[in-house]
Amino acid sequence: MELQLTDQDFQKLSDFVYQKAGINLHDGKKDLLRARLAKYLRNTDFTSIKEFYQALLNDRTGEYTVPFLDCISTNLTYFFREPQHFDFLRETVIPTFLEKASTNNGARLEIWSAGCSSGEEPYSIAITLLQGISYHGRPPVHILATDISTRMLSHAARGIYPAEKLGAIPSDLKRRYFKRGKNKWEGFFKVKPVLQEVVTFKRFNLMEPFPSSFSFDVIFCRNVMIYFDKQVQEKIVNKFWRVIKSGGYLFIGHSESLTGIDHPFKYVKPSTYQKST
Ligand SMILES: C[S@@+](CC[C@H](N)C(=O)[O-])C[C@H]1O[C@@H](n2cnc3c(N)ncnc32)[C@H](O)[C@@H]1O
Structure with missing residues (x-):
């Protein structure tokens, strides 16, 4: 009709x-x-x-x-989008975590990919962390990946991507973290269990109250708030503040800005904010 x-x-x-x-x-x-x-x-x-x-x-x-x-919902995303945030994880967040972990055996790096779409963002975070942190047994990292779209989340949890989506991933990392599809999956790659095991996908609407169990070292909320007006952005950014650990970071998209909204984060550099200690 x-x-x-x-x-x-x-x-x-x-x-x-x-x-x-x-x-x-x-x-x-x-x-x-x-x-x-x-x-x-x-x-x-x-x-x-x-x-x-x-x-x-x-x-x-x-x-x-x-x-x-x-x-x-608009779901455009890709692996290692806005690479500066992954550099920041490698150069600043991981070393700080390793220092903390040297005196606290049970420490775990907790990251939230809020608005994860089809999974490229949380898997890129997982690759960066697993490459930067050596471990025995279970890796000391966890990524909560949430989205409002159940369609995107089931795509993300399946973790199967056409070869052309993996263009930004160097071939050694592609070999280490992805399995090449065969027969009817020719031309596709599937993420290996080592990545899937450190990511939890869950439907979560950012408009809802955040559970009291939420506590993160870093929140990625990139290219999501662009769809919200300033009033909604302000509410959500202040909710992020309450669930980020002291010294932790908030990453937003490079085309987004927190200008004009009232929030207590310290500006670190474009699209990077810190809950100062
Ligand atoms: C453009 S994608 C961004 C994906 C990824 N963060 C990136 O930067 O590549 C925006 C995502 O935000 C999600 N989204 C929009 N409104 C939301 C809400 N209220 N709660 C949770 N997710 C939301 C959409 O479903 C979509 O998957």
């Missing part, structure tokens, strides 16, 4: 998205919303936007909300 999306429908749906996910769908996104919604609704029994909107309002289980938010 040709989907009729009136200005009023668009307004209601974008208000819903803003309330639930903090994402600002400005007018320029109307065609995108119409296209993605048409695709989603084709596989459902809904016969109109109004009927679907009513179901969203009554949705207590997330049955409609989760796939709806899935279809409006």
Whole structure:
């Protein structure tokens, strides 16, 4: 069916998205919303936007909300995107951790990839950490990788990528951390268990309260807040502050900025902030 999306429908749906996910769908996104919604609704029994909107309002289980938010999220990502953050992990975060670990045997480096999309970011973090920290038995690192999109998370957890997505990974690291696919998987690579074992994928909406168990040395929240307005960004950045350990870091995307929002982080360099000790 040709989907009729009136200005009023668009307004209601974008208000819903803003309330639930903090994402600002400005007018320029109307065609995108119409296209993605048409695709989603084709596989459902809904016969109109109004009927679907009513179901969203009554949705207590997330049955409609989760796939709806899935279809409006923008998921572009790639391995070792914005390499300065991986250099910073190698040159600053890992040495500080190793110094701490030398006096505290049980120390573990805890990193959160918030808005991890299809997994390239958390796997790039995992490679950097495993390359920089020598260990016996279990590696002393853990990466929590979360996203609002269940579709992206299942892709991420499967860890299978077409060869052209691995272009930024040097061939020795590719051999060490990826397995080449055979037969019907020719042209694809799968991440090896050593990487998968240090990453936990979980659906988490950044608009929700953060669990009290959250505590991280570093948070990557890159190219996510660009979809939020300043008010939502301010709330989330201040929530990050509460779950970063003293001396820990927040990385944001290079095209993002915390200018104009009230927060207690210390500016270290572009897109890098610290919770000072
Ligand atoms: C463009 S991707 C960024 C991926 C990766 N961080 C990077 O920089 O390459 C943005 C991701 O943020 C997620 N996202 C958007 N709103 C969110 C929210 N409220 N809670 C959690 N994730 C959200 C989207 O689903 C999407 O996968």
